[in-house]
Amino acid sequence: MRFLISVLLLGLLAWPWPVVHAARAVRPVKTTAVEVRAEEPPAEPSYPDIAANDEPTPRLNGPRVVGTTPGREFIYRLPVTGAAPLTCTVTNLPPGLTFDAATGVIRGRVEKEGTTPVAITVRNRYGTARATLRIVAGRNKLALTPPMGWNSWNVWGTQVSDEKVRAAAEALERTGLAACGYRYVCIDDGWQGRRTPEGVMQPNERFPDMKALGDWLHARGFLFGMYTSPGPFTCGRYLGSWRHEEADARLYASWGVDYLKHDWCSYEGIARQKTPEVLQQPYIVMRAALDKTDRDIVYAICQYGMGEVWTWARQPNIGGNLWRTTGDIEDTWQSVSEIGFRHSPLARFAGPGGWNDPDMLVLGVVGWGEKTRPTRLTPDEQITHMTLWALLAAPLILGCDLTRLDEFTRRLLTNPEVIGIDQDELGVPATRRDTAQDGTEVWARPLADGRLAVGLFNRSNDTQTVTANWRDLGLRGRCTVRDVWQRRDVGTFDQVFAALVPPHGARLLLLRPQPTAPRSPRRTATPPANQHGNGN
Template identity: 55%
Template sequence: MYGPAPYIAMRDVGDYVTFNLHREPFMISKQVNYKKIIILNNVSTKDNFDGVLSVKVINQENDRVIFSETTAIHLKAGKETKHSISFINVDTANCLLQCSFKPEKSENVITASVGAPYILTPPPPASPRINGPRVYGARPGHPFLYRIPITGKRPVTVEVKGLPEGLKADEKTGIITGKIIRKGDYPVIITVRNTAGTDTATLLIRAGSTLALTPPMGWNSWNVWGLSVDADKVKAAADAFLSTSLADHGWSYINIDDGWEAPQRTPDGAITGNEKFRNFKDLSGYVHSKGLKLGIYSSPGPYTCGGYLGSYQHEFQDAKTWADWGIDYIKYDWCSYGKIAKDNSLEELQKPYLLMRKALDAVNRDIIYSLCQYGMGHVWEWGAKVGGNLWRTTGDITDTWNSMSGIGFRQNTASPYASPGHWNDPDMLVVGWVGWGPDIRPTRLTPDEQYTHISLWSLLSAPLLIGCDLSRMDDFTMSLLTNDEVLAVNQDPLGKQADKVYVNGNIQYWTKPLADGTHAAGIFNLGKEKEKIYVRFSDLKLKGDTYEVRDLWRQKNLGTFNDRIELKIPSHGVVLLKIKQKS
């Protein structure tokens, strides 16, 4: 009764107090100024806890502590407590935030840690720069729409020479419209000017039968909004492509996934939008006015995966409706067609996609054709034969390391089947705020895992479809999606997919030949510890003695090297290089 005050058992504290380091993302300004809100939750209904909160930020590249703070803190019963920190990451280094809470009446310590995002992409210069693909495919006689991606100080004036007959360019917006009269290859010379300088590039417009000569780049509603998507969210995404400058880096498709379809067709069998999508012509006009393109979703079965109407027995009618609406992209998802197919034979797997291909060929509009059937029957071997521009090679991705890495690093077998107009699709991107709607949250991928995600998808020549809430894009996510040298690897006109050329434990090398004779190489660390390695150029399957090497994320030349180069690779991270043999 008169003994010393008892200590609270670990169970009393540890079962009630936890850190939440993920709900409030890091805020970064000017690449080096960081702010972070640390949240501690006390779920006890009656006990308050006093203690000491200790915070450290460690540069993981050299183990140097760049920020340290200790403060007394009071955690009220049933409440969450927020604590804000600010620090400068002057080297834009890969950092780890470590937090601990030491209760006054316990010897136990509650700990948590999270990687801090770090921005490698340099800001674009004030002088104008032409970004995006260097080749673009379209069909003669069909409506043509292409927005030239241009960064730099505004205003910018655009001069375009060599356009095929039937096209015109707006010198203020850089939007090219019209209809091409005749087939052919048309090298178009684009010159852009502002008060800071001039840039010139050649865009090859290939008027023929093949679309998607480089992988589509855009946004899809599914990974963020799921079935809660509506027209206002789609318009907001289109607005964000311009306000955030994503469109200036080549992002162009605004794609609506499942959840737009009315519960019943009209008496004549036409499909319409539901109460969330009352006028698709107006919506496509809104998107097209910005130089962007609009995509939509359906299924060859009677119902979509979300239980909405599919296109079964209305294929030609739906394709015509989409064309009349001004649709530019269709994702065609297997879903309920599994109940229609007689078996899993190759003929039955291909049948609904061949039918929709015929329907799309019958309309007077270019519509990108995305097959979504999760890789059944090795679709990469025959997706092009049924007229697909891209085909899913896997099940749905989620925002975890196991999902993303498990999908991405298994794409090697499909590599030979990628080519201009025909792309392997390992599913959409899971960076930024995602959640499959309506409640969303920051991605669970660490910063290094996000660098791996974008690097690997770029090397794979995969379609790049952002799946996050664009209104909540932070500087780090923007930096991932606007590095033009990284995106150029994805959009390279040669159209080759990277091959896995070397594996040693947790280390993998992937190389991709580029149209200019150089190679892109991704050096990946799939392990839980950082690694310092010597990369031999012979292990990258490169032949030569001397190489010039450039770090694509940092947009920085690393120098000239013989035989090998020393690299430091963070856990679950990557170094993405461009390698040129020196003559």
């Protein structure tokens, strides 16, 4: 009983998150402080109380490390935010790279292997921000943090076009997403036309000049993503790369492609048996083809988790930088929760250079090529979606119509602390630390600066108190707690933190252990045999 009372008191002290009401689907508020009459519902915002992320002070966002291969093209757009005008200064670039202050893009070709700490300073009339970006040059140094960007599939399906891709890139700039680190712009299925008699793939009429599109993206500091299949056809029944892998890899490199999604699809008809050798073979073939080009291309393996792909995708002869762990995601709570919460056992297989991929984010306006519509996820479910993907160190690939980005979705996607958790250079994905029969779960991942990112999840249909116990998190003593979505410090807590979480909702926290005060020297040479420390 004492423990129950303590947990309830801690839940009150933790400033519980307001229960969220989605438009046209209002839920009753549970409260013990005020009697709420049904005919007089309390006024509430149309979205949860999450930070706007529009502070005028300068800030460098995104990862603190990026990789490249010596001698190959390198493009990196500084993800900086703050009130305009911003002035960026970059010093100690490795030989072969230059910085264009007008565009904010570092580009060139690093001359030799090594790690270079690059000093970056961002100034405006409100202040100065300084940070260090490590540029790591060597073999197999791509995707040192999970890729961030946009893919056409979840909104346009096979109806993608040059015009829609350019509109998405322009929206990344206009909405501030590019300034937060979203830099890959990826064409999914539906771009292919026919092959020439020599076997060279030609884009269809919706893509008049693929190289010009790649050059246009690169000029703005974006990276260019492409899609194909190891089978004769793609999922949309366009031509795949079967028996044309080397020709296609050369073509992609000539277009300036920086990211390739290789989607299993019709290879199902070739792979009659699903032995490890058969499952790996098409990805080995394309890996060898990519290695013959003179271009860094992030390799995304898409075969839905068959044969426990996470156990072999990083083999040197495959070299996957990310690998789909499940089938396609849908914008439903069942799909998001079943996919996301299954990843705790897979955490040990991911890290810098290779990432578990639970599929793209289904936030904002989606449609898969048919009539577009807002995601079917409630606001709380969207917060859970983004929270869990960040904790899992998952690629943050958007799949929405960026030209119709609403304010709530923009806030979800631009929180610098959420992005910082996903892009943490330590690269250790979260694992489940506690679960209860009431549908609550606690997940956590360690960060490079010594803090612990913790997710409090409520998978049930009722508001629940979710409790994080230090013993489950590997912590002792007192920790400061910060609410990441509200971007405020909550306080300092000892051994436990509890908070109310709405149905299908989440709280995302940053915990920093406090230094333990030194003990006073003992007067006796040895302590009494029955004396024990109190863990503080």
